[in-house]
Amino acid sequence: MPADAGTDQLGHKVIEVIARTQRIPVESVTPDSTFDQLKIDSLDGINIVFELEKEFNIDIPDEGVARLKTVRETIDGVRQLVEKKSETAASGAV
Amino acid sequence: MKRVAITGQGIVCALGNNLGECWAMTTSGQTAIAPLRDPGSPPYKFQTGAEARNFEPLAQFTEKDLVILERFALFAVAAAREAVAQSGLRFEGELGERTAIVTGSSVGGQFAEEEGYQRLYRENNPRVAPLTIPRTMANAGASQISLEFGIHGPAYTVSTACSSSNHAIGQAFWMIRSGQVKAAVTGGSEAVFSEGLLRAWEAMRVVSPEPCRPFSADRRGLSLGEGGAMFVLEEWEHARARGAAIIGEVVGFGMSSDAHHITQPCASGPARAMQWALEDAQLSPEEIDYINAHGTGTQANDATESEAIRNVFGAAAEQVLVSSTKSLHGHALGAAGAIEAVLTSQALRCQTVPPTVNFRERDPACNLNIVANEARRAPLRTALSNTFAFGGLNATLVLRRGPDQ
Numbered sequence: 001m002p003a004d005a006g007t008d009q010l011g012h013k014v015i016e017v018i019a020r021t022q023r024i025p026v027e028s029v030t031p032d033s034t035f036d037q038l039k040i041d042s043l044d045g046i047n048i049v050f051e052l053e054k055e056f057n058i059d060i061p062d063e064g065v066a067r068l069k070t071v072r073e074t075i076d077g078v079r080q081l082v083e084k085k086s087e088t089a090a091s092g093a094v
Numbered sequence: 095m096k097r098v099a100i101t102g103q104g105i106v107c108a109l110g111n112n113l114g115e116c117w118a119m120t121t122s123g124q125t126a127i128a129p130l131r132d133p134g135s136p137p138y139k140f141q142t143g144a145e146a147r148n149f150e151p152l153a154q155f156t157e158k159d160l161v162i163l164e165r166f167a168l169f170a171v172a173a174a175r176e177a178v179a180q181s182g183l184r185f186e187g188e189l190g191e192r193t194a195i196v197t198g199s200s201v202g203g204q205f206a207e208e209e210g211y212q213r214l215y216r217e218n219n220p221r222v223a224p225l226t227i228p229r230t231m232a233n234a235g236a237s238q239i240s241l242e243f244g245i246h247g248p249a250y251t252v253s254t255a256c257s258s259s260n261h262a263i264g265q266a267f268w269m270i271r272s273g274q275v276k277a278a279v280t281g282g283s284e285a286v287f288s289e290g291l292l293r294a295w296e297a298m299r300v301v302s303p304e305p306c307r308p309f310s311a312d313r314r315g316l317s318l319g320e321g322g323a324m325f326v327l328e329e330w331e332h333a334r335a336r337g338a339a340i341i342g343e344v345v346g347f348g349m350s351s352d353a354h355h356i357t358q359p360c361a362s363g364p365a366r367a368m369q370w371a372l373e374d375a376q377l378s379p380e381e382i383d384y385i386n387a388h389g390t391g392t393q394a395n396d397a398t399e400s401e402a403i404r405n406v407f408g409a410a411a412e413q414v415l416v417s418s419t420k421s422l423h424g425h426a427l428g429a430a431g432a433i434e435a436v437l438t439s440q441a442l443r444c445q446t447v448p449p450t451v452n453f454r455e456r457d458p459a460c461n462l463n464i465v466a467n468e469a470r471r472a473p474l475r476t477a478l479s480n481t482f483a484f485g486g487l488n489a490t491l492v493l494r495r496g497p498d499q
Contacts (some may be wrong), residue, residue, distance in 0.1 A: 042394075043357050046299055062139070062299045062315070066393070 007031075010082065014075045017055050021048045031072045042066070048074075056082055097330035098270045100342035101183070102495060104176030104281075105436045106169055107321025107423045108144035112176055116423075119124030121469040125422050127305040127317045127385025130287070138292055140301040144424025145287055162202035162225060163238060165285035169429070170235025171242060171320030175251050178243060181326035182338060183277060194275045195236045195249035196266040197324075198258030198282030200428030201291060202232035208290045223432045235283050235322070236413050247275055258282050259323070259431030260481040260489035264347035265493075266327055276329050279431035283322030292318075293404040296378055297386075306391030308418035308450050309400070309464050311457035316390040319424020321386075323432035325439075339498040341397045342439040344491065345476065352486030359394055361484060367488035368478060372406070375492040377476060379410040380456070382492075384477040386438040389418020390425055397459040399480065404461070415472060417450040417465040431481040435491055438479045442495040445474050 011031060019026040022044060029038060035045065045068060049060050052074070058081040068074050108126030109116040119126060127144045151160055151168050154175070163171065185193050192382055206229035209334060210222040228234060233251035240249050248269070252261045261280030266270075266280035287293075295301050302315035325344075333340055348370025352363030372379065404411050419437050426433055437448055446469050453466035479491045 025108060041355065041358065043355075046297070048298075062303075065299055 098344045099333045099340040102181030102326030104157045104173035105323040161383035164229040167234040169283035173322040173324040174239045177324040191246045192276040194278040196262040196280045197236040199232045200263035203230035204229045204288045205424045255483035257481040257483035257489040258428035267344045277328045281324035282429045284429040307452035308389035308391040309460040310453040317424045319426040323436040340495040340496040343494040346371045346492030359398040361401040367490045371490035379407040383474045386479040388480045400460040416462045
């Protein structure tokens with residue numbers, strides 16, 4: 001896992017979405033924040049995932065949502081889905 | 095206090111168009127959860143549900159009826175017709191004024207509402223159908239039952255999401271027990287397979303991608319269902335005096351609110367509803383033979399409900415048989431309580447516990463005596479039927495086997 005998972009553009013974007021959806025200051029969200037610390041419960045998680053799907057144009061499977069417990073896991077999950085999407089698009093172009 | 099007899103039962107859901115059909119499917123352990131007739135575009139993330147696909151409105155309603163009655167109201171009236179016919183009651187004179195109608199529905203006429211929005215927002219047509227309001231109102235079923243049978247007593251509809259019907263039946267039960275009314279037509283109905291509602295459930299991420307498997311370790315969520323079910327409840331001596339067959343008895347009702355979270359369940363609320371219901375029935379846990387569980391098939395509900403049952407029943411939890419018939423007819427939201435109470439009553443009548451089908455694997459978090467996959471013959475005297483709603487609202491009914499089978 002890259003040490004700067006939360007500081008690159010994608011990481012910042014995920015943090016922004018979490019902060020906006022949760023109605024909390026963006027400074028209060030770091031890659032190391034847990035959902036418990038941010039008072040994100042399962043219902044908030046559904047809202048956040050809904051916004052992330054829209055922001056990154058990805059489809060996050062239901063099962064994955066329940067497993068998310070930290071901001072870093074969320075960033076990593078989104079990154080995987082975004083990379084998978086661009087691989088699929090690239091192979092489709094060949 | 096008066097005793098409260100069940101003298102009529104009616105049901106229509108994915109399992110069948112009447113009690114005979116529904117019970118045959120139930121005991122054969124055949125789920126009615128099937129591929130959706132309309133898969134959605136783009137396709138819904140879940141592709142199965144328990145639609146009442148054999149329900150033909152024109153087989154028992156006129157074209158004119160369908161102008162005013164939305165699908166959920168048709169379910170209510172169809173179930174009421176079966177229940178009233180079985181009871182043999184006629185609501186003439188004073189009885190009509192002393193009979194109540196209490197129904198449950200969570201969303202009311204969702205199809206009519208969505209048709210209106212479609213015209214407004216998709217077609218830019220401001221001319222919304224003039225009967226949208228009476229078709230949409232959640233009491234449409236209750237009102238039509240009063241019109242059809244000439245019932246002039248208290249009539250209203252309770253809307254408490256998935257507990258709507260149990261709250262309705264409980265209120266009707268208490269009204270008869272306290273002597274306020276002589277009889278009641280009570281239950282609930284719901285029609286959930288509208289595009290807007292399915293998309294909303296999809297976004298909640300609680301609907302299983304496969305037919306639900308309540309209490310199974312590998313459960314992945316609930317399956318939606320639709321339908322309606324009604325009881326005719328009657329003051330015991332009134333039923334006896336007219337020589338009616340008493341096919342069951344409502345003996346207790348309890349309710350509670352979690353005050354915990356708007357969607358996440360907790361064990362203490364459901365436990366208090368069950369505890370109150372037992373106290374109301376003046377029964378101990380050892381006297382309960384069967385629990386028709388809320389058993390939605392979500393990870394959270396089934397584990398929490400199991401914990402609640404364990405807390406209330408203690409050592410008696412080893413004996414009490416538990417099943418979720420939602421594995422057969424899906425989760426019919428505001429109609430769930432009524433459908434499940436009618437099946438529970440029928441279980442007592444036929445001394446047969448309905449199965450939890452699609453069950454594959456025991457879950458240590460659901461450490462109960464689950465009746466899995468096949469119906470089971472058992473001596474049954476009394477049973478609980480649970481409903482727990484989003485919003486943390488819990489309602490439990492206690493039913494007893496009647497003397498006339």
